[in-house]
Amino acid sequence: MNIPATDLPRIVIIGCGFAGLRFGKVIDTRNYQVVLLDKNNYHTFQPLMYQVATAGLEPDSIVYPIRKVFGGKRNFYFRMAEVSHVDTDSKSIHTDIGSLDYDHLIVCTGATNNFFGMEAMQRHGRPMKSLNESLDLRSNILQNFEAALNTTDLEEREALMDFVIVGAGATGVELAGALAELKKHVLPNDYPDLDVRRMQIHVIEAGPSVLSAMSEQASKKSEAFLRKMGVHVWLDTKVLDYDGHTVTTDKQTLKARTLIWSAGVQGDPVRGLGVEMGRGRRIPVDEHAQVKGLDGVIALGDVALMHTEDYPNGHPMLASVAGQMGEWSAKNFNRKAKGKDLRPFRYVDKGTMATVGRNLAVVDLKRFKFSGLFAWLTWMFVHLMLLVDYRSRLIVFMNWVWSYIKYDKGTRLIIRKVK
Amino acid sequence: MNIPATDLPRIVIIGCGFAGLRFGKVIDTRNYQVVLLDKNNYHTFQPLMYQVATAGLEPDSIVYPIRKVFGGKRNFYFRMAEVSHVDTDSKSIHTDIGSLDYDHLIVCTGATNNFFGMEAMQRHGRPMKSLNESLDLRSNILQNFEAALNTTDLEEREALMDFVIVGAGATGVELAGALAELKKHVLPNDYPDLDVRRMQIHVIEAGPSVLSAMSEQASKKSEAFLRKMGVHVWLDTKVLDYDGHTVTTDKQTLKARTLIWSAGVQGDPVRGLGVEMGRGRRIPVDEHAQVKGLDGVIALGDVALMHTEDYPNGHPMLASVAGQMGEWSAKNFNRKAKGKDLRPFRYVDKGTMATVGRNLAVVDLKRFKFSGLFAWLTWMFVHLMLLVDYRSRLIVFMNWVWSYIKYDKGTRLIIRKVK
Numbered sequence: 019m020n021i022p023a024t025d026l027p028r029i030v031i032i033g034c035g036f037a038g039l040r041f042g043k044v045i046d047t048r049n050y051q052v053v054l055l056d057k058n059n060y061h062t063f064q065p066l067m068y069q070v071a072t073a074g075l076e077p078d079s080i081v082y083p084i085r086k087v088f089g090g091k092r093n094f095y096f097r098m099a100e101v102s103h104v105d106t107d108s109k110s111i112h113t114d115i116g117s118l119d120y121d122h123l124i125v126c127t128g129a130t131n132n133f134f135g136m137e138a139m140q141r142h143g144r145p146m147k148s149l150n151e152s153l154d155l156r157s158n159i160l161q162n163f164e165a166a167l168n169t170t171d172l173e174e175r176e177a178l179m180d181f182v183i184v185g186a187g188a189t190g191v192e193l194a195g196a197l198a199e200l201k202k203h204v205l206p207n208d209y210p211d212l213d214v215r216r217m218q219i220h221v222i223e224a225g226p227s228v229l230s231a232m233s234e235q236a237s238k239k240s241e242a243f244l245r246k247m248g249v250h251v252w253l254d255t256k257v258l259d260y261d262g263h264t265v266t267t268d269k270q271t272l273k274a275r276t277l278i279w280s281a282g283v284q285g286d287p288v289r290g291l292g293v294e295m296g297r298g299r300r301i302p303v304d305e306h307a308q309v310k311g312l313d314g315v316i317a318l319g320d321v322a323l324m325h326t327e328d329y330p331n332g333h334p335m336l337a338s339v340a341g342q343m344g345e346w347s348a349k350n351f352n353r354k355a356k357g358k359d360l361r362p363f364r365y366v367d368k369g370t371m372a373t374v375g376r377n378l379a380v381v382d383l384k385r386f387k388f389s390g391l392f393a394w395l396t397w398m399f400v401h402l403m404l405l406v407d408y409r410s411r412l413i414v415f416m417n418w419v420w421s422y423i424k425y426d427k428g429t430r431l432i433i434r435k436v437k
Numbered sequence: 438m439n440i441p442a443t444d445l446p447r448i449v450i451i452g453c454g455f456a457g458l459r460f461g462k463v464i465d466t467r468n469y470q471v472v473l474l475d476k477n478n479y480h481t482f483q484p485l486m487y488q489v490a491t492a493g494l495e496p497d498s499i500v501y502p503i504r505k506v507f508g509g510k511r512n513f514y515f516r517m518a519e520v521s522h523v524d525t526d527s528k529s530i531h532t533d534i535g536s537l538d539y540d541h542l543i544v545c546t547g548a549t550n551n552f553f554g555m556e557a558m559q560r561h562g563r564p565m566k567s568l569n570e571s572l573d574l575r576s577n578i579l580q581n582f583e584a585a586l587n588t589t590d591l592e593e594r595e596a597l598m599d600f601v602i603v604g605a606g607a608t609g610v611e612l613a614g615a616l617a618e619l620k621k622h623v624l625p626n627d628y629p630d631l632d633v634r635r636m637q638i639h640v641i642e643a644g645p646s647v648l649s650a651m652s653e654q655a656s657k658k659s660e661a662f663l664r665k666m667g668v669h670v671w672l673d674t675k676v677l678d679y680d681g682h683t684v685t686t687d688k689q690t691l692k693a694r695t696l697i698w699s700a701g702v703q704g705d706p707v708r709g710l711g712v713e714m715g716r717g718r719r720i721p722v723d724e725h726a727q728v729k730g731l732d733g734v735i736a737l738g739d740v741a742l743m744h745t746e747d748y749p750n751g752h753p754m755l756a757s758v759a760g761q762m763g764e765w766s767a768k769n770f771n772r773k774a775k776g777k778d779l780r781p782f783r784y785v786d787k788g789t790m791a792t793v794g795r796n797l798a799v800v801d802l803k804r805f806k807f808s809g810l811f812a813w814l815t816w817m818f819v820h821l822m823l824l825v826d827y828r829s830r831l832i833v834f835m836n837w838v839w840s841y842i843k844y845d846k847g848t849r850l851i852i853r854k855v856k
Contacts, residue, residue, distance in 0.1 A: 019587070020586060020587050020588070020589060058851065059579060059583065059849075059850065059851045060850050060851075076495045076496075076497040076498070077495075077497075077850075077852060078495040078496075078497070078847070078848045078850060079495070081850055081852075083627070083848075083849045083850060085626075085627040085628070085849075086626075086627070086845075086849075089626045089627060090626065090629075095630070097583075097586065097587070098583045098851070115587045116587065149852065150852070150853070153852075160478060164478065164516075164517045167439060167516065168438070168439050168516070168534045168535065169439070170439060207504075207505075207508045207509065208502070208504040208505070208508060209504070210509075211514070409836075409839050409847050412835060412839075413832060413835065413836075416831060416832065416835065417828075417832075420828050420831075426505075428497070428828050429497045429502075430478075430502050430504075430505075431478065431479045431496075431497060431500055431502060432477065432478045432479075432517070433496060433500075433568065433569070433572075434569070434853065
């Protein structure tokens with residue numbers, strides 16, 4: 019790879035998710051040469067991806083050019099590259115644009131879909147873990163409605179209009195809510211020839227509650243919101259099979275041409291580390307995020323499994339954890355360069371939140387849990403502020419205001435057809 | 438095709454460009470059943486497509502969902518369908534979603550690239566006539582710069598950074614200007630390791646002037662603007678060959694990995710009409726836009742060749758002509774239904790304009806020609822007003838203001854890689 023030689027120690031970061039982004043921002047490049055690798059030239063703001071999938075936002079307003087984030091940072095090199103594997107003996111990384119040696123390797127490769135070995139889900143289910151998958155889902159939803167117009171077989175028409183979402187975590191709940199809003203406000207105008215009231219949205223959850231990572235109050239409230247919006251919520255229900263037409267669970271069968279898989283994620287470690295992965299295919303690391311048994315390799319964010327007193331089974335796979343870890347680790351590198359002691363990682367949980375629909379959201383803060391309109395406004399404000407730049411904030415804000423006033427979603431476009 | 442039977446005469450419109458869109462808006466569906474077919478579910482505002490290709494605008498802000506345009510219009514059916522051919526004897530249309538009979542067929546299939554039989558251009562050149570081609574061009578420009586970082590071969594690096602645009606019509610000039618702005622304001626920040634000053638932008642024009650469809654003043658001014666911005670303008674120069682690396686003209690050879698083809702368009706008539714096409718592969722029509730020799734077939738916009746006193750060789754292939762023709766023809770249908778006389782078509786030329794760069798544009802009005810800052814503001818205002826809805830206007834306007842203040846282009850994203 020075409021990176022200038024240097025006397026400084028070289029840090030190579032793989033992946034520009036929240037951990038890689040924060041690490042790259044905070045690391046002091048007077049003491050290190052830093053090379054950031056990502057297969058895309060943009061950072062994705064994953065928490066709003068479901069709005070791209072449901073035609074609420076343009077993809078461009080939730081992804082951000084990496085070169086712009088780091089523009090002007092000296093001694094910092096971004097390369098768009100797909101990493102094939104690392105060699106920890108020779109301390110080198112191998113990619114589709116060549117190889118590179120490292121002194122310190124920061125693995126921030128995040129998470130990917132976990133189908134729990136169910137091949138049928140992998141083949142016929144539609145995941146939403148990357149921007150391209152979200153765009154495909156958007157095309158898929160709209161293409162189904164176009165196709166529903168073209169069939170006179172009523173059973174097939176309803177199967178085209180029905181959506182089964184597996185998993186009632188934040189992604190599943192937010193997607194279900196957004197689909198319910200499309201059903202109520204947008205699709206009846208777009209498809210007057212179809213009886214859109216017959217469109218069914220099912221959420222299937224193996225556990226006993228939706229949003230199980232949040233408080234009981236938030237679980238109960240969000241379930242009530244979903245039901246109020248006409249979403250069928252099936253708790254304690256296991257999905258067994260799907261052939262692209264029929265979803266089989268341990269309780270019933272459902273006809274649906276679209277099954278959205280949001281039931282699980284797992285770590286997406288880089289190949290070649292040669293260590294045994296922990297729970298959820300995450301890389302076991304020590305209290306300094308060092309990969310156990312490897313020299314100079316650190317893992318951060320979703321892909322890292324760090325056992326602490328507060329989180330004995332590892333931290334939750336959340337953007338906020340990843341961002342804080344990235345920042346903390348970079349600060350430790352900066353401290354080390356100045357001869358200072360390293361600090362331990364402590365995740366500060368500022369609260370979690372999820373939105374279900376118009377005026378309907380749930381927020382868990384440490385001392386205070388609330389839901390409804392005020393929670394929804396809080397959710398919007400926090401997510402706007404988390405966006406990387408002012409331009410995105412402005413455009414997302416305008417889209418939201420527009421949708422709110424007009425009961426409309428602006429971007430129901432099939433730019434690239436799927437299948 | 439699944440369209441309700443009707444006692445009213447059925448009008449089928451093929452294509453939702455400017456002609457089809459205006460026709461569909463104006464036609465009175467109390468007197469006709471109207472079916473609109475398009476292979477996409479959106480209308481494209483082509484005049485701003487070059488800004489998508491050069492990372493200035495999101496695709497979503499210049500395309501518009503067709504169902505939204507016609508939402509609530511009774512007796513009006515949109516179907517996303519690819520027309521394979523028409524059968525004028527049986528008065529039927531054949532598509533990928535089935536067949537349909539028509540009483541009146543409105544062919545608004547627009548224009549496509551004309552490579553003048555040069556296979557090398559078709560194979561290696563990059564056109565920009567559809568939204569997907571624009572997005573591919575955007576990815577192509579950015580991927581080239583990423584690739585330039587990864588080569589140590591200086592000649593190859595410069596070939597990756599050089600762009601040859603063939604054709605100095607509005608598209609060629611506007612693209613060249615936008616590339617020159619990327620070169621000046623954006624790329625040096627994004628690629629500090631590259632000597633972006635070495636990036637060359639060439640415009641090759643076979644004729645003696647740029648923007649030859651406009652006034653001499655506009656031609657001269659826009660050429661001067663381009664040269665001022667560092668673009669190499671080659672007039673009276675014919676492109677002979679291109680192998681993906683080397684552009685051969687009758688004057689010189691240029692090394693460039695990207696050749697953008699904007700040298701010509703031609704009509705894109707639907708198959709099966711069985712009439713001989715006229716100049717520029719356009720469909721010859723009479724003064725009522727009736728296709729000569731066919732019953733109940735009308736052609737409008739770029740694809741139609743109507744000889745009038747003012748335009749003995751047919752009208753220019755412009756959005757404004759297509760829009761006016763669509764509106765005029767629909768009004769004639771409405772008049773006919775009321776037993777009124779048909780009106781002849783008369784194109785009202787409200788002026789033409791093109792923008793080259795920041796504060797630099799040329800405007801030709803009937804009595805008044807001007808250029809520079811005021812022309813640029815006029816160009817922006819007119820194009821904003823021409824956008825289909827308020828939401829797009831707002832978002833495009835904000836993007837422009839942002840770019841103007843920050844000397845930046847927001848959307849330099851490689852969402853789908855090309856090649």
